[in-house]
Amino acid sequence: MARPAVVITGFGLRLPGANSMAELLRLYRSGKAATRPLGGELTGFAGGRVGDPGLDALRTKQMDACAVLALAAVTDALAMAGLGKGPGLDEAGVYVGCGGGGLESIEQSVLDWHQRQDVKSQTLMRCMANAPAAQISITWGCKGPSLSYAMACSSASHAIGEAVTRLQSGRCQRVIAGGTEAPLTQTMLRIWTAMRLLGQGPEAVVRPFCYERGGLLLGEGAVFFILETLEAARARGAEPLAQLSGYGAWSDATHMTAPNSDGQARTMTLALTDAGLSPEALGHVSAHGTATLAGDISETKAVKAVFGAHAARLSVSATKSFHGHLLGAAGGVSLLASLLAVREGFVVPTVNFGTPDPELDLDYVPNAAREGVDIRHSLCNAFGFGGSNASLIVSRVE
Amino acid sequence: MSIDQTPSTVLYQVVAKEMNTTEAAVRQATSLEELGIDSLEMIEIVMAVEDRLGISINDRELHAVGSMPELLALIERSPKKAAA
Numbered sequence: 173m174a175r176p177a178v179v180i181t182g183f184g185l186r187l188p189g190a191n192s193m194a195e196l197l198r199l200y201r202s203g204k205a206a207t208r209p210l211g212g213e214l215t216g217f218a219g220g221r222v223g224d225p226g227l228d229a230l231r232t233k234q235m236d237a238c239a240v241l242a243l244a245a246v247t248d249a250l251a252m253a254g255l256g257k258g259p260g261l262d263e264a265g266v267y268v269g270c271g272g273g274g275l276e277s278i279e280q281s282v283l284d285w286h287q288r289q290d291v292k293s294q295t296l297m298r299c300m301a302n303a304p305a306a307q308i309s310i311t312w313g314c315k316g317p318s319l320s321y322a323m324a325c326s327s328a329s330h331a332i333g334e335a336v337t338r339l340q341s342g343r344c345q346r347v348i349a350g351g352t353e354a355p356l357t358q359t360m361l362r363i364w365t366a367m368r369l370l371g372q373g374p375e376a377v378v379r380p381f382c383y384e385r386g387g388l389l390l391g392e393g394a395v396f397f398i399l400e401t402l403e404a405a406r407a408r409g410a411e412p413l414a415q416l417s418g419y420g421a422w423s424d425a426t427h428m429t430a431p432n433s434d435g436q437a438r439t440m441t442l443a444l445t446d447a448g449l450s451p452e453a454l455g456h457v458s459a460h461g462t463a464t465l466a467g468d469i470s471e472t473k474a475v476k477a478v479f480g481a482h483a484a485r486l487s488v489s490a491t492k493s494f495h496g497h498l499l500g501a502a503g504g505v506s507l508l509a510s511l512l513a514v515r516e517g518f519v520v521p522t523v524n525f526g527t528p529d530p531e532l533d534l535d536y537v538p539n540a541a542r543e544g545v546d547i548r549h550s551l552c553n554a555f556g557f558g559g560s561n562a563s564l565i566v567s568r569v570e
Numbered sequence: 571m572s573i574d575q576t577p578s579t580v581l582y583q584v585v586a587k588e589m590n591t592t593e594a595a596v597r598q599a600t601s602l603e604e605l606g607i608d609s610l611e612m613i614e615i616v617m618a619v620e621d622r623l624g625i626s627i628n629d630r631e632l633h634a635v636g637s638m639p640e641l642l643a644l645i646e647r648s649p650k651k652a653a654a
Contacts, residue, residue, distance in 0.1 A: 385630075386629065430608075
């Protein structure tokens with residue numbers, strides 16, 4: 173028996189520069205990045221902040237920013253899917269990618285201990301890596317599996333891919349899946365600086381796939397999707413926005429941080445095989461594209477290895493140029509770009525694009541969005557430190 | 571007492587300390603592999619050398635370094651860090 177088709181019926185986002193799809197399209201059309209100089213205790217650094225005054229109403233003593241962002245995005249996703257607390261969500265699963273857990277709360281608890289020899293009683297609930305998944309499950313009464321995935325920068329993609337796998341197994345009809353991260357802390361910015369991977373100074377921007385690329389900026393945010401079997405979506409009259417047709421997961425098993433183009437290529441090939449698609453069927457790649465010296469070369473090599481001559485005909489978008497790197501939520505951001513490609517024919521540009529690098533010779537959609545492009549399938553990449561890779565394929569619902 | 575701050579001396583001292591070996595062993599080594607230096611160890615070494623010599627090493631050029639002599643040459647041509 174053929175496995176059930178899995179479709180997206182809703183999504184929600186809280187990203188640097190956009191809290192809704194309308195705002196996201198406006199941002200992408202503007203061609204201007206949403207990363208900014210950071211203020212307060214983070215002065216001297218740049219990064220991607222979410223601007224949503226509505227978040228304050230969601231904050232409680234028990235919640236770190238990563239859980240607040242997640243709840244806001246999930247609320248919008250459920251509204252779009254036409255779902256609320258009750259029978260439709262009773263047995264739903266919750267699959268959350270989050271690389272670091274309650275990073276702000278961890279930092280604050282250390283400061284509290286050193287400055288006042290006192291730690292707040294809610295600290296554990298704020299810090300737990302599975303706190304966002306638990307808060308979603310509790311808030312919406314989802315009693316299916318509530319699972320957290322921590323694979324650094326590929327966490328959200330793995331969470332979504334594993335959710336798809338469960339839906340295809342027939343053991344579940346509906347899942348809330350996505351990623352969240354709130355890494356803008358004094359400690360995290362210095363940790364990434366020490367790795368020589370962070371763009372330096374308050375005016376730094378993210379410049380993927382061009383010669384001037386000089387590292388990433390951190391961003392906070394959350395993206396969540398409502399995933400259902402096509403049958404379950406149709407049974408309640410919900411509109412399928414796109415199909416999640418392929419998932420590949422593969423580990424480099426070589427190095428903690430160095431990208432491995434062979435492992436990345438294998439991951440993309442696994443996703444294509446899973447979707448039953450030939451490389452020539454794809455029109456778009458939502459790239460991992462971190463703007464590091466080695467990472468962009470590795471991904472470009474891997475795309476060329478998988479797609480051969482067809483690679484030159486792919487549009488390759490790097491969303492991190494707009495928002496910064498959302499780490500555990502990054503795969504969710506990239507998936508939105510894939511969704512836009514197959515559903516709207518909208519190709520997200522790679523902004524801050526300067527001088528082409530001879531080693532990077534794909535079509536990275538420099539600086540200006542493209543509209544009205546006929547794309548049926550889009551590949552979405554996420555490669556995590558530790559060598560954990562995930563590729564997803566989003567397909568238009570015909 | 572004057573401290574020898576020539577680029578080569580500083581590099582050998584830093585590498586010996588980071589890689590838990592002797593300066594003599596570092597001086598004799600040509601490849602990075604024989605000292606066990608991978609990309610993560612390299613970051614530690616470069617940041618320590620930058621601090622000690624007050625220089626700024628270009629990441630793109632660092633990326634192309636494959637041997638100890640190449641690393642020393644890069645350190646010797648790296649500019650002084652701009653005053654903060």
